[in-house]
Amino acid sequence: MTGTFLGMPPFPEAARRALEDGTLRANLDHATSTIRAKRDAVVAEVEDWEELRLAGAAIKDDVLLRLDEHLLTLETSLRAAGAVVHWARDADEACRVVAEVAKAHGAHEVVKVKSMATQEIGLNEALAAEGIDAWETDLAELIVQLGDDLPSHILVPAIHRNRSEVRDLFRSAMGESGVPAPDDLTDDPARLAEAARLHLREKFLRAKVAVSGANFAVADTGTLVVVESEGNGRMCLTLPEVLVSVVGVEKVVPSWQDLEVFFQLLPRSSTGERMNPYTSTWTGIHTGDGPQEVHVVLLDNGRTRALADEVGRQALRCIRCSACLNVCPVYERTGGHAYGSVYPGPIGAILNPLLVGPGADRQVDSLPYASTLCGACYEACPVRIDIPSVLVDLRAQVVDAHRGGLPGPEAVAMKAASRVLASGRLLALAERLTTPVLRIARYVGASAWTRGRELPAAPAETFRTWWRRKEGTS
Amino acid sequence: MRVALSVTCMNDALFPETGRNTAKLLRRLGVDVEFPAGQACCAQPMVNTGYLAEAVPVLRNFVRTFEEYDAVVTPSGSCAGSVRHQHAIVARRSGDAALAHRSAELAPRVYELSEFLVDVLGVTDVGATFPGTVTYHPTCHALRMLGTADRPVQLLREVRGLRLVELLEATECCGFGGTFAMKNAATSVAIGEDKVRNVLATGAQVLVAGDRSCLTHIGGLLSRARAGVRVMHLADVLARTEADLEAAS
Numbered sequence: 029m030t031g032t033f034l035g036m037p038p039f040p041e042a043a044r045r046a047l048e049d050g051t052l053r054a055n056l057d058h059a060t061s062t063i064r065a066k067r068d069a070v071v072a073e074v075e076d077w078e079e080l081r082l083a084g085a086a087i088k089d090d091v092l093l094r095l096d097e098h099l100l101t102l103e104t105s106l107r108a109a110g111a112v113v114h115w116a117r118d119a120d121e122a123c124r125v126v127a128e129v130a131k132a133h134g135a136h137e138v139v140k141v142k143s144m145a146t147q148e149i150g151l152n153e154a155l156a157a158e159g160i161d162a163w164e165t166d167l168a169e170l171i172v173q174l175g176d177d178l179p180s181h182i183l184v185p186a187i188h189r190n191r192s193e194v195r196d197l198f199r200s201a202m203g204e205s206g207v208p209a210p211d212d213l214t215d216d217p218a219r220l221a222e223a224a225r226l227h228l229r230e231k232f233l234r235a236k237v238a239v240s241g242a243n244f245a246v247a248d249t250g251t252l253v254v255v256e257s258e259g260n261g262r263m264c265l266t267l268p269e270v271l272v273s274v275v276g277v278e279k280v281v282p283s284w285q286d287l288e289v290f291f292q293l294l295p296r297s298s299t300g301e302r303m304n305p306y307t308s309t310w311t312g313i314h315t316g317d318g319p320q321e322v323h324v325v326l327l328d329n330g331r332t333r334a335l336a337d338e339v340g341r342q343a344l345r346c347i348r349c350s351a352c353l354n355v356c357p358v359y360e361r362t363g364g365h366a367y368g369s370v371y372p373g374p375i376g377a378i379l380n381p382l383l384v385g386p387g388a389d390r391q392v393d394s395l396p397y398a399s400t401l402c403g404a405c406y407e408a409c410p411v412r413i414d415i416p417s418v419l420v421d422l423r424a425q426v427v428d429a430h431r432g433g434l435p436g437p438e439a440v441a442m443k444a445a446s447r448v449l450a451s452g453r454l455l456a457l458a459e460r461l462t463t464p465v466l467r468i469a470r471y472v473g474a475s476a477w478t479r480g481r482e483l484p485a486a487p488a489e490t491f492r493t494w495w496r497r498k499e500g501t502s
Numbered sequence: 503m504r505v506a507l508s509v510t511c512m513n514d515a516l517f518p519e520t521g522r523n524t525a526k527l528l529r530r531l532g533v534d535v536e537f538p539a540g541q542a543c544c545a546q547p548m549v550n551t552g553y554l555a556e557a558v559p560v561l562r563n564f565v566r567t568f569e570e571y572d573a574v575v576t577p578s579g580s581c582a583g584s585v586r587h588q589h590a591i592v593a594r595r596s597g598d599a600a601l602a603h604r605s606a607e608l609a610p611r612v613y614e615l616s617e618f619l620v621d622v623l624g625v626t627d628v629g630a631t632f633p634g635t636v637t638y639h640p641t642c643h644a645l646r647m648l649g650t651a652d653r654p655v656q657l658l659r660e661v662r663g664l665r666l667v668e669l670l671e672a673t674e675c676c677g678f679g680g681t682f683a684m685k686n687a688a689t690s691v692a693i694g695e696d697k698v699r700n701v702l703a704t705g706a707q708v709l710v711a712g713d714r715s716c717l718t719h720i721g722g723l724l725s726r727a728r729a730g731v732r733v734m735h736l737a738d739v740l741a742r743t744e745a746d747l748e749a750a751s
């Protein structure tokens with residue numbers, strides 16, 4: 029079974045460990061630069077890309093502004109179409125609904141469409157505790173599951189693995205949970221896909237219950253939408269008798285027309301494709317066609333908390349395309365595990381703290397600092413989430429959450445700097461100390477800076493001293 | 503037009519030649535630049551680390567020092583970026599409406615050096631001479647926060663004797679990121695090492711950028727690697743003239 033992120037160390041430590049893994053870094057470098065180039069090429073084809081981004085952001089902002097109304101419309105439409113609607117405040121409530129549906133049908137296993145929401149709530153582990161096996165059917169997700177590994181990317185959870193690692197894993201692990209891999213399996217992508225197909229087909233045909241998320245939920249018709257590349261999701265959405273969809277409340281869009289915008293933005297941003305190969309939509313129940321019982325779990329799990337955050341609420345626009353991960357210099361070096369959550373990279377660095385709140389957890393508090401604020405994520409984001417500004421705002425929230433107690437060395441330094449840097453006169457005084465300070469720093473050599481870098485040499489005189497000497501004015 | 507130089511706290515203390523060269527360059531172009539002695543810092547280190555309350559007095563000093571000028575020039579993309587995009591946030595948080603107003607009035611008059619030269623003075627040929635092979639790294643805040651685009655490259659192209667070679671993956675971050683360089687030192691160094699590799703691949707003798715903070719990081723990595731490549735601020739290159747060369751030889 030897939031592990032969990034529980035007990036992960038704060039980002040700097042987890043990142044340091046990840047950086048030591050040369051294979052991981054090579055795999056990531058290769059994967060992110062390939063997809064970056066693909067994305068750049070297909071985005072450049074669209075003349076009105078900026079207008080599309082603005083439209084995407086505007087639709088989502090409108091949704092967030094009147095989320096309550098849209099959700100009630102969605103609920104009414106879903107019910108009218110024959111779906112059962114459940115509201116879940118948190119992970120526990122959502123997991124319980126899914127387990128109860130499965131048990132009501134005597135199911136000991138479910139097949140799963142790749143879904144971030146179900147990972148966020150730890151559904152597989154919760155189902156396992158109830159004696160129900162959850163099988164991932166997305167190829168990359170399957171690789172993670174078979175390896176008892178953690179996802180490392182939103183779109184390509186096994187991005188940190190290369191082909192030969194995957195072959196070894198298929199050979200050693202597939203037999204334990206179903207149809208084994210052929211003995212002569214090679215690392216040829218077609219052969220690997222074939223092995224996965226054989227392994228999964230048996231599961232599709234056997235499962236009575238499927239679990240999915242949704243990329244979009246159309247309020248006025250009660251239609252749920254999943255976009256994917258492989259078609260395995262569609263198998264889950266059509267073959268089993270019962271379908272449970274766990275949908276974050278922010279996934280609602282008012283109408284089908286809004287999808288037009290996102291169906292252009294999403295595939296180009298995520299996989300670098302003009303259009304995604306499979307788009308599945310389902311609206312409640314159709315007698316004799318597809319699942320005959322459909323449950324929809326509308327999930328909060330911190331989303332209303334994020335919504336209440338004036339600066340941060342824009343994170344709920346996210347359509348999980350992962351473009352921000354692929355352009356992030358930090359993510360490219362550390363990979364996704366270092367972020368300690370199912371949402372890694374720049375969006376993870378803001379979304380996790382927004383869902384949980386600052387001050388509660390050291391690991392979560394370290395995330396807003398896991399960025400150089402270079403702004404590449406903002407530039408790439410199809411719904412224009414200003415991630416750098418949200419990061420800075422969250423840093424302020426983290427700092428404020430820790431005020432009041434004994435101030436740490438950083439807080440002391442910032443307080444002192446604030447006094448000195450608020451006055452030219454005090455700064456001039458302090459600058460007289462720069463040279464000795466630099467000299468000491470060099471000899472101590474213990475600072476985080478000098479571990480990998482030289483310090484600059486201290487100048488003979490500061491600029492302001494020179495100016496006064498030359499100009500005599502100030 | 504009264505023009506002030508905002509030299510930045512970092513240049514003031516560690517890289518005075520960049521301040522001197524900015525002043526020299528502006529004067530050569532006919533700008534009677536002043537250096538208000540009350541200046542200290544733009545508050546960026548505090549803002550980016552999350553100490554917004556601590557940033558307020560620093561912002562107040564910045565506004566008080568510079569608001570009487572028609573234009574403020576700073577040889578730093580990240581400081582100009584901070585003024586334009588972060589001061590409003592700090593001011594709003596301070597709850598001081600007058601400060602917010604004054605800072606909003608001042609922010610659009612604060613220019614990064616290449617913006618001031620190209621947009622305000624309307625020059626790309628600043629009369630500089632610099633013999634050598636140079637590559638240019640567009641720092642993130644200048645590139646994305648300010649949108650300086652290719653202004654620095656336009657300026658470098660007009661420098662006599664200078665051969666500009668393209669830097670691979672130029673728009674990628676160098677990994678400095680202010681306190682990120684200390685808080686996440688290992689990651690910062692890892693990102694920077696890739697930048698250094700790209701710099702070395704150009705064969706250039708000098709790496710130029712418009713931000714001393716990024717250059718300190720990249721330069722620190724270059725000298726740790728004993729790579730023999732120098733880093734220079736854009737102002738240091740643009741200030742050089744034929745006469746300087748003759749004086750030196």
Ligand code: SF4
Pocket residue numbers: 297345346347348349350351352353375405408409410411412413
């Ligand atoms: S934040 Fe933007 S770029 Fe990142 S995954 Fe979400 S939509 Fe995509």
